[in-house]
Amino acid sequence: MNRTVIVGAAQLGPIAAEESRSAVVDRLIDLLRQGAGVGCELIVFPELALTTFFPRWYTEDLAGHDHFYETSMPGPETQPLFDEARRLGIGFALGFAELTPDGHRYNAYVLVERDGSIVGKYRKVHIPGHENDEPWRPFQHLERRYFEESPDGFGVWRAFGGIVGMAICNDRRWPETYRELGLQGVELVLIGYNTPIHYAPDPGQNPLQGFHNHLVMQAGAYQNGTWVVGVAKGGNEEGVESLAQSAIIAPSGQIVAQAVTTADELIWARCDLDWCAKYKETLFDFDRYRRPEMYRRITDQKGVVLPE
Numbered sequence: 125m126n127r128t129v130i131v132g133a134a135q136l137g138p139i140a141a142e143e144s145r146s147a148v149v150d151r152l153i154d155l156l157r158q159g160a161g162v163g164c165e166l167i168v169f170p171e172l173a174l175t176t177f178f179p180r181w182y183t184e185d186l187a188g189h190d191h192f193y194e195t196s197m198p199g200p201e202t203q204p205l206f207d208e209a210r211r212l213g214i215g216f217a218l219g220f221a222e223l224t225p226d227g228h229r230y231n232a233y234v235l236v237e238r239d240g241s242i243v244g245k246y247r248k249v250h251i252p253g254h255e256n257d258e259p260w261r262p263f264q265h266l267e268r269r270y271f272e273e274s275p276d277g278f279g280v281w282r283a284f285g286g287i288v289g290m291a292i293c294n295d296r297r298w299p300e301t302y303r304e305l306g307l308q309g310v311e312l313v314l315i316g317y318n319t320p321i322h323y324a325p326d327p328g329q330n331p332l333q334g335f336h337n338h339l340v341m342q343a344g345a346y347q348n349g350t351w352v353v354g355v356a357k358g359g360n361e362e363g364v365e366s367l368a369q370s371a372i373i374a375p376s377g378q379i380v381a382q383a384v385t386t387a388d389e390l391i392w393a394r395c396d397l398d399w400c401a402k403y404k405e406t407l408f409d410f411d412r413y414r415r416p417e418m419y420r421r422i423t424d425q426k427g428v429v430l431p432e
Contacts, residue, residue, distance in 0.1 A: 126396075127285045127286060127396070127397040127398050128394055128395065128396050129165050129284045129285055129312070129394075129395050129397065130162070130163050130164050130165050130166075130392060130393070130394050131165070131166045131168065131312070131351075131353055131372060131393060131395050132155075132158075132166070132167045132390050132391065132392040133168050133354070133371070133372055133381070133383070133390070133391050133392070134152070134155040134156070134159065134167050134169050134355060134388075134390050135355055135356050135357070135358065135383045135385075135387075135388065135389045135390070135391070136169070136170050136173060136356075136357040136358075137357075137358065137359040137385075137387035137388050137389075138176075138357070138359045138360055138361035139176045139357065139361060140176060140361075140362065143176070145174055145175075145201035145202070146204075148173070148174050148175070149174070149201060149202060149204055149205050151388055152169060152173065152205050152218075153204065153208050154388070155167065155388060155390050156205070156209055156212060156214060157208075157212070158390045159214060159392065160212045160213075160214055162390075162392055164392055165213075165214060165215065165284060166214070166215045166216065166217070166284050167214055167215070167217075167390075168216070168314045168316070168353045168355045169217060169218045169219060169316060170316040170317060170318065170355045170356055170357040170370075171219040171231065171233075171292050171317050172219050172220065172221060172316075172318055172357065173218055173219045173220065173316065173357065174194070174202070174218075174220050174221075175192045176192075176361055177357070177364070177366070178192045178221075178270070179253065179264070179265060179267045179269070179270050179271075180264050180265065180266070180362065180364060181264065181266075182257045182264055182266055186269070186270070189270055190223060192221050193220075193221040193222065193223035194220045194222055194223065195223050197218075197220065197222070197242075197245075202218075202220075205218070206236065207240075209236065209238075209240060210238075210239060210240035213238050213239075214238060215237045215283070215284060216235075216236050217233055217234065217235050217236070217314045217316070218234050218236070219231075219233050219292060219316040220233075222247070228272055229270060229271055229272055230247040230271060230272055230274065231247065231248035231251070231267065231271045231292055231293075232245055232246065232247050232292075233245065233248075233290045233292055233314070234246075235281060235283060235288060235290060237283055238284075243281045243283045243288075244279060244283075244290075246274075246276070246278075246279065246289075246290035246291070246292070247274035247276055248273075248274055248291075248293070248294070248295060249273065249274045249277065249278065249291075250273075250294045250295045250297070250301070251267050251271055251272075251294070252265065252267055252268070252293075252294040253265035253266055253267040254268055254269070255268040256269070261324045262322065262324065263322075263363070263364050265320070265324070278291070278301065278304040278305050278308075280305060280309070284312070285397060286311040286312055286397040287308070287309050287311045287312070288310070288311070288312045288313075288314065289305035289308070289310040289312070289313050289314070290314045291314075291315045292315065292316055292317070293316065293317040293318060293319065295315070296315050296317065296337075296340050296341055296344070296354065297340050299344065299347070301344070302345075302348045302352075303347075303348060305350070306347075306348030306349070306350060306408075306410070307410065309404075310348065311397045312350065312351045312353070312395065312397065313344070313345075313351065313352045313353070314353050314355075315341065315352065315353065315354045315355065316355050316356075316357075317354065317356055317357075317367075318356070318357045318366055319333060319337065319356065319366055319367040320364050320365065320366050320367075321333050321365045321366065322364070322365070333367050334367060334369050337354070337367060337369060338354075338369065338371060338379065341354045341373055342373055342377040342378075342379065345373045345374065345375055345376075346375070346376060346377030346403065347408060348403075348404075348408065349401070349402070349403030349404035349408050350375055350400055351372070351373065351374060351397070351399075351400070353371075353372050353373075354373070355370045356368045356369060356370045356383070358386040358387075359387060360386075368383055368385065368386040368389075369382060369383060370389070370391060371391075372391065372395070374395075374399065375402065376403070381393045
C-alpha cells in the first residue's frame, strides 16, 4: 500500500500585539484554503500561532499575559478554523498558549484529523530562556516564567496514514526529542517555532541561526528515518526580527521544500511515509544496532560531570 500524505507548512509572518484572534484565524483559514487548492491533507502552523510572542515582555503579575492564552481548544475564536478545516477535509496542527482549568500554563500543540477530531496534544518539553526580569536585554525571552515544562513527555499518534509526533521550537535542538519519537516508530514530526535572530547570551551565534535551524532538523530526520516539518513565525514582530526558513525535510535529511519569504507563505510536499523504512530498516535499525546499556548517562545524569 502506498502511504503518501501531502503536507503543507503554513509559515506566518509577524503577529502584532494588538491583532485580534479573529484576524489571525482569518489568516490561518486563508492558508488552509491555499493548502486545499494544492491537495494538502495536513497543514502545519507554527508555535504560538494565534498571538504575538508575548514572553518577550515582563509583567510583575504572572497572570499579566493570561489574555494571550487559550482556556479551551477549540474556543469561540478558533472554532471557525476547525469548521473550515472539516469542511475542506484537511487536518492541521496548531501551536498555542494553553491555560488549564487548574491554572497551569503550557506552550502547546494540538493535532486535528481531517474529520475535525482532535488526535492528540503535545506540551513543550525543553523550555528555553529565563524566569526573572532581565532589563539589560534588548528584548526578553521569558518562556520559563510564563510556561511550565511538560509533565507528559513525547508521544506519537496514528494519524494521516502513519505515525505522527510533535515538538515545539527549542525541542528541535535536542537529539533526545527525535530519538524519543524515533523509538516509537515516528514517520512524521511536526515542529513549530518562533526563533529571534538575536541571541542575547551570545550574539556571535546570530549569523548561524538559519544554519543551526536546518542542521538540527535535518540530523533528526536522517538519524531517525522520519519526515520533519519545521514551520516558523518569522519576520519583524514588535521590533524583534525572527527567523523564517520553514522547511519540509525527508527521511534522508534532504530539504525538499523551503519558504523564501518572512511573511505568510505556504510550502508543501508529497511525503512518502514508506521512505522512512529505507533508513529505519538499514543504517538505523534500532533493534539490531542500538546499545542502550551504554547510554546510561543520557537518562541518569542532567548536567556535565567532568573527569577528575
